Amino acid sequence: MAAVRFDSVSRVFAKELRPAVDRLSLDIPDGEFLVLVGPSGCGKSTTLRMLAGLERVDGGSIWIGDSDVTRVAPQNRDIAMVFQNYALYPHMSVEQNMGFALKMARTPRPQIRTRVGEAARLLALDEFLGRKPGALSGGQRQRVAMGRAIVRDPQVFLMDEPLSNLDAKLRVQTRTEISALQRRLGTTTVYVTHDQVEAMTMGDRVAVMNEGRLQQVDAPKRLYARPANVFVAGFIGSPPMNLRVGRLDRDGVLLDGYRIPLGRDLLARAAAAGAGRDGELVVGFRPDAAELTAESEPGLAVVVEEVEELGFDAFAYAAALDDAAESLHSADIVARLPGDTAVSRGQKMRLRVNPQGIHLFSTKTGESLD
C-alpha cells in the first residue's frame, strides 16, 4: 500500500488543441478511496490510465509511494486495475483469471491456490472457479474482475467505471460491497466514474474534473456544501444547483427584481473579490433552498413548466417570469417542494430563497465568492 502523487501531470493527444489532462496535481494519501468524477471527455479516464502506465505522460511526474513511476512500464508498477468491460481473459477459467497476476509474479502454485481460494470466498465465487468468463453473468464477471485485483494485494487499486455495465439494482449493491471491501483491505484506491451518486457515496474524497483540469478535491459533503466554482456547483447534486446572473445590492443580492438579503460578511467578501461590472455576479441556490411563498410576499416570480412528482417531494421546473437576466445552465429554475404541494404546469408562483442557501460566484472566473 502506498500514497499516490500527481505532480503537474499533463497529457496532450496528437491533433488535439487542448490537453486531455492539464497540469494535474493531486495527492492521494495511503489507504484513501479517491473518486475521480466529471463529464465524459473531462480527462478522468486518461488520468487513471496514466497512473496505470497505459497512457504516456507528456509532462510532470507520477509517484507511487517513494518511487517515480512516470516512465515505468505497467507490469512493473504493482497496481491492479478493474476495467469498465472487466477485460477478463476469455480462454482462462475464473481461477486462472484470478491467479494470472500471481503466476506472472512467479508465486508458487500452492500459494496461488490458497490466495485465489480466499479471494473467491470473500466474493462468493467459490463455486464458479472452474468456469470460463463466458459462462458467467454480468455481476459475476464484475466480481471476478474485482477478485483478480484483490488477490494480488497491490500498492494501488485502479477502477475505471467498474459498475457501468451492471443493472441499476446490482449497481447499488455492488457499490456498497466495493466500499466495504476497500475499507477492509485498506488499499489506496482511485476510482473513476461519471456517476455523481457513486462519487458521493463511495469516496473518502472526490476529485471533480472538467476539460482536463482539476476543479476541486474535497470530501463529498464539503463538495456539495461549498462548491469551489460554477462548474462543481452545477455538476454535483441532482437536480443541479440553480445558477442565475444577479447583481450586488446594498444589503443583499438582486435576482430578477427579487432582493435576497445577505449577511454583511458575505457581501463584503463578494464585493472585495470583484463582483463584475455593475456588481454582477452568479447567484446559486440548490432546489431545496427554494420554497413556495404567497403572491404578496417578496420572491422570485416564475411559471411552472414541468412537475416531477416523486411521492415524498416534487421537483418543479420553472422559468423566471422576468427573464431579462440570462440563466447560465438552462432556462429552468428547479425548486424542491413538499410532495403535497398543489402545483401544475403553467401555474404562476413565487419562490422565496433561503439566504443561508445562497452561493455567490464571479461572472468572470466562475470561482466561488463565498
Add this chain to the structure above:
Amino acid sequence: MIDADFEVVRDEAPPMSLARGATLVRRARAQLGVGTSTWWFVLPALGLYAFIVLIPTVRGSYYSFTDWDGLNPVKHWVGLDNFTAILHDDAARGAIKHTVLIAIAIMLIQNAIGLLLALGVNSQIKSRNILRVVLFAPAVMTPVVVAFLWQYLYTPDGAINRALGAVGLHGLERGWLGDTSLALWCIVVVIIWQFAGYSMVIFLAGLQSIPAEITEASAVDGAGAFRRFWYVTRPLIAPAITVNLMLSIIGGLKLFDQVWVLTGGGPGYATDTLSTLIYRNAFQFGEFAYSTALALLLTVFVAVVSGAQYRLLRSQEYA
C-alpha cells in the same frame, strides 16, 4: 339448453382448429422430410459439388487400378500394381520427401514471418496502413508470374548475384536454381516471399479481434511483452493459427506452378514434388494410370495430414 350448446362450440372451436392445423403441418413436414434436419438446404450445393468434384474424383481413381496410357481405349485391371510400383520408384520416393520438406518448411517459416509482420503492423507505428498494403501485395500476384520474376533474380548473372558481388561477397554467388542442394530452398523462399503477407492478413484479423483492454489488463497484471503474447495473445488468435497452418500445409503439399516454372523439378529430380511428378508422368511419359495412382496417394495424404492437423489445432482453441 341452446345456451349451453352455444357455449361449448364457442369454447372449443379455436383450440380444435389450432390443433388440426398443427397436425397438418407436422404431417407435411414428415412427408417432405424437412423440419428437424437442415440437410435439405445443403442439397443443391452438395449436388453441384458431387457433379463437379466427387464423381470425377471417384471415377478418376478407378484408372489408378488399371494400366491405361491415356490414349489406348483398351485398358486392363491391374489391382494394386501401380501402388506397389510407387514404393519401388526412386523418383516417387524423392518427390514425396521433397513435398513433405517443402510443406513443413513453408508451414513453419511462412507463418512465423507472417505472425511477426502481423504483430508489427498491428502496433501503433505511423506507416502501418501502407505497410499492410505493401506486405500483402505479392499475394495478389499470379504465382506463375512471381515464379518467372524470381527466376530472373536467381539466374547466375541475375540481381541476387550482382547484389552480392556489389557488396564484395563474390564467395556467396551461386547458380542458385542449378545447385541441387539449394534449389529446393530457393523455391521455398519464393513461396514464403509471396505468401507471408497472406498469413499476415489472417493473423492480423485475429489480433484485431482481441480487445485492447485484455492486453492492457495482462500488462497491469505484470506480464511483459513476451508473456503477454504467450499467455494471452497466442491463445486468443488460435483460430487464426489453425487457419494459417492448414492453408499453408495444404498449399505446400499441392505445390506445382512455382516448382514447374523455376526448376521443372530439376536439377535432375532434386526439386520434384508429387504434383510435378504426376504432371510429368501423365502428360510427358503417357503413364496415366500410374499418375492417377500418385494423385490418389496425394489426395489421401493431404486429407489425412490436414485432418489430423485440424483436430490437433482445434483442441488447442478454447471453447
